[in-house]
Amino acid sequence: MIGVDLGGTKVLSRIVDPTTGATEGRAKVPTPRTxxxxxxxxxxGTVTTLDPEGAIRAIGVGVPGPVADGVVLRCPNxxxxxxxxxxxxxxxxRLGRPVVVVNDVDAGAVAEHRLGAGRxxxxxxxxxxxxGVGGGLVLDGRLRTGPRGLAGEFGHLTVVENGRPCGCGGYGHVESYAGKAGIEAEARRRHADEPNHLIGLAQEGRxxxxxxxxALExxxxTTIALIDDAARALxxxxxxxxxxxxLPLVVLGGGIIDRLGDAFVDQIRGHLDLGGFGAxxxxxxxxxxxxxxxAVGAAALAADVLG
Ligand SMILES: [Zn+2]
Structure with missing residues (x-):
């Protein structure tokens, strides 16, 4: 299979063995802004570069936006x-072969399910x-996308009524507490009253x-409080x-979680609120x-359509 990762800055294609996740070849171009x-x-172009003869049987494409039945609803990036x-x-x-189009976070979830921590x-x-904060949901062994491509949109669950503003226009969503953009906005707001080390490090940058x-170290x-808020929201x-x-299992990744590691996962665990029904x-x-x-997750889904 070929897996394509369409991002806001680059288009990356790789040849993927969907049963092992092994990759070879790499074709990469900047994402056109036109x-x-x-x-x-x-x-x-990247698919043809990797496979000029058209020998690969199916192609999976991960895109940075919601997808419903092969239709990409929008890509804000x-x-x-x-x-x-x-x-x-x-x-x-254009390619004359089966193509699967999937949200990129969902593709990442499929990769973790089949080849990573969710095996x-x-x-x-x-x-x-x-x-930001994204999510992908696998139920009964299958990626659940939903009729409008929204299933697993974990970042926009409301965790604080009338809480911090979210990038989507709402308030109090997970992403406004646990995404870097939301953490930064709140850190800058507090910095105006009382300087904090986080903004001291970032200065005017992201x-x-x-x-x-x-800053935690x-x-x-302020950073300790903001990270605790993030763990609480998650x-x-x-x-x-x-x-x-x-759900028996939640796999946690992305820049913040990768960096803060097990200590942050323990903190999230400490804030798990499972309700009264025994989950x-x-x-x-x-x-x-x-x-x-x-790219690997999208390619794995492409393999499925061939049966
Ligand atoms: Zn939101």
Whole structure:
């Protein structure tokens, strides 16, 4: 299979063995900023570079936006992609082979389920906390996307009524507490009253996961409080979701979680709020951080359509 990871800055294609996750070949170009037609050309170009003879049987594409039945509803990170676009159909016309189009976070969840920390279980939620917070849900061994592509949109569960503003326009969502953008906004707001080490490290630039780790290490009180808020938001939302769908396993990854590691996972565990129905056995584990997980997960789903 070929797996394609379409991101806001680059289009990356790899040849993938979907049963082992082994990858070879690499074709990468910057994501065009000149409209969807050029993005489609870039995807086709990287696939053709890897497979000039057209010998690969199916292609999986991970995209940074919600997907319903092969239609990408929007991609906020890609210039000019504000409307639904039938990407699967267009790519199948161009490439003459089956194409699967999947949200990139969902592709990462599939990679963890089949080849990473979720091997051997049929039901899991994968949560990735970076600039924002995304999630992918596997139920009964299958990725659940939902009729509108929203299933697993974990970052926009409300955890604090009338809480911090979220990038989506809402308030009090998981992402506004556990995503770097939300943490940074709150750290800058507090910095105006009382300087904190986190903004001292980031200065005018974006806060990085390593800044969070360094400020925690230095004992900065604002950072300690903000990370506790993040763990509380994640624990609360994971607990609710685990109760609703009876989840035995949650795989945790993304820049912040990778960096803060087991100590942060323990902190999230401390804030798990599982309600009163006995869902007391949800296991939290770190993601295995597979290389090019988006491309690998998309390729694994492409293999499924061949049966
Ligand atoms: Zn939101």
């Amino acid at each position: 409209g969807i037609d050029d993005v489609v050309d870039a995807i086709v 890609i210039a000019g992609w504000d409307e639904p676009y039938p990407l699967r159909e267009r790519l199948e016309q 051997g279980t049929d039901d899991l939620l994968a949560v990735f906390a970076g600039t 806060i990085k996961s390593r800044h969070l780790a360094a 230095a004992g900065d009180e 624990g609360s939302a994971i607990g609710s979701l685990a109760t609703v769908v009876d 007391d056995t949800v296991e939290l584990v770190l993601a295995e951080r597979l290389d090019d997980a988006g």
